[in-house]
Amino acid sequence: MKELLLHLRPEQTVLALLSDGRLEDLSVERAGEENIVGRVYKGIIRNVVPSLNGLFVDIGIGRNAFLRTKDVVSKKQAHTEGAPVLVQVEKDSTESKGPLVTEKISFAGTYAVALYGTGYIGISKKIRDEKKRDFLRRHAKEICPPGMGLVVRTAAEAAGEEDFRKDLASLSHLMEVVEKRYALEKGPALLYRDGDLAVKSLRDYMGKDIDRLLVDDHDTWLRLSRMAEDENICDPHKVVLYEEKEPLFAHFHLEEQMRQLFDRVVPLPTGGSLYIDYTEALTVIDVNSGSFKGKGIPHDQLAFLINKSAAYEIARQIRLRGIGGMIMVDFIDMEKKGEKEELIRILQAAVRDDRAKTLVLGMTSLGLVEMTRKRTTQRLWQYYFDTCPLCHGTGHILSAPAAADRILEDLENRRTRGPFKGDLEITAPPEVAALLAKAPFKERLERTAGKEVAVKENPAFTRETYTILSV
Structure with missing residues (x-):
């Protein structure tokens, strides 16, 4: 169900x-x-950067968007600084980059996707009845105005003729409204937002x-x-x-399932686990057998069994977590070429129903599987979490001994500028202060300073925060 x-x-x-x-x-x-993906803007070109094969476009959101040269459609229009341009957001912004936009405008309806500036008519591959495909293509051509193409969606197969015509007429009207607003609005301006x-x-x-x-x-x-x-x-x-x-x-026990989507480790039903790590440019997924040992199963068969289970779970996790961009998967090593090829086919089938375009590019010579998934939303954790102000997203903070060493080094550097005039007072977080107040740190501090050193603690301090005062 x-x-x-x-x-x-x-x-x-x-x-x-x-x-x-x-x-x-x-x-x-x-x-x-x-989410701004799918929104259409009248943008203003701010910079043309041939070295990056693209343009920076102001769409009025505070960060310039990037339009790649290959996504430029209107060749007749001058793409110079200050010129207006009609663009649609293809990828949302990240922490370090603005959104990616394109001149290849499209609008999704119930039964079709309208394509601006082209006469292309396409039919979903999932519609296999040739008579139905011919019928849909014929009616799409009849109703499409000049300068508009269509990709007929799978849902159109079960739609009535009148419903299909209404949907196409609605998309055509939407296209006309956007064109009129583009002519009237002063850029940068939002012209269309999705539901x-x-x-x-x-x-x-x-x-x-x-x-x-x-x-x-x-x-x-x-x-x-x-x-x-x-x-x-x-x-x-x-x-x-x-x-x-x-x-x-x-009621549907979803809260626990959602909490698990923020875990780094994902257990697999056949044993083993996935380790998921994020970077700015890509996501890395490691398939680990852990301590799982199949009773009497040869290593090759065991590796293939866990990898197959991992392939299905990887497709599910990247979908649920909103992972986009480049993805690298390190499966458990397998010797047989046939098993490697079968694993790629399984992974390709598992991502086929993903609403975001997902490609499995194959396995590298090092045994890593390369994937890409269109970034249409933020990663799920970005909706619920902020970057940690202490570790700045690394997941690590200074250990107490390392923080104590840093204070000692700072004291040594200050001592080279000349002797201290009076005794010293060092304030640090409790766990660091506890180390500094006893041997061997206390003796090293006083030997370096040549003065008495009093150590105090401040629970509000982080591991990287301390003060050295002369009293």
Whole structure:
């Protein structure tokens, strides 16, 4: 049984996809921090940088976006500093980079995705009935205005002709509205934003395989029920108002599953575990057999067994955690070429249904599997955690002995500038002060200073904070 749970609070909206009670997909939208991917702006070119093969564009969000030369479509328009440009956000910003934008504009409807500035007509590969493909392509060509292309979505296979035409007409109208606003607005300006997560839950997630959508907010439930009926997206009775006293996520035991998504170590059902580490440029996943030993199973078979289990879990974890960009996976070493090729096929199949474009590029000579996943949202932990002000995201702080050594070195450096005039008072955090107040540090401090040294503690100090005063 597949269910969508839409949990709404004033500060955030969370959408969870469950398959027989197991969390399979997750999306978060915080109030005031909506995802800007998909938004269309009238931007102003601020810098043209040939060495970077791109342009920096002001879209009015405080950080310049980057437009790659290969994503420039309007060749006739002059792309010079100060010129306006119509762009859509393709990737959200990171801690060190602004968003990535493109001139290849697209709008997603219920049954098709409209493509601006092209005449291309494409049909989802999942629609295999040739008669249906021909029918959809013919009607798409009939209704598409000049300068607009379409990619027909899988949902169109079960849509009626009138519903399909209405959806395409709506996309065509949206394109016209954006063009008119682009001509009238003074840049930089926001021209179009996608629907909120509640609307996306119905439009993007509510497929034929979903049994129901549970919503725990009455007004939102009413809005989605009407939308489902008016736009014929699904049976309105599938949109259900959750009215139990127990909170929605607690009722389905989701809170513990969500907490596990912030753990570095992910246990595998067949034994072993995944270790997931993040850097600015890429995510590294290590498959570890740990202490798991299969009884009577040869090492090669055991490695393949754990790696297969890891492949399915990796696809699930990168989806749930919102991991994007480059991904490197270090599977357990296998000797047989056939097993390596089979593992790649399993991983490719596991990521096939991911809503974000995910590519498995193959295995390197060192046995590492390279993957890329389109970054459409922030990583999940960025919605719930701030970077630690003590370790600055490294996960490490100075040990007490290292902090004590640093104070001693500072004292030695100060002593080279001349003798101290009076006795000294050193204040440090409690665990560091405890070391400094006893041998051998106390003797070394007084020998270096040539004076009496009093050590005090201040619980408010961090390991890197201390004072040296002459009294």
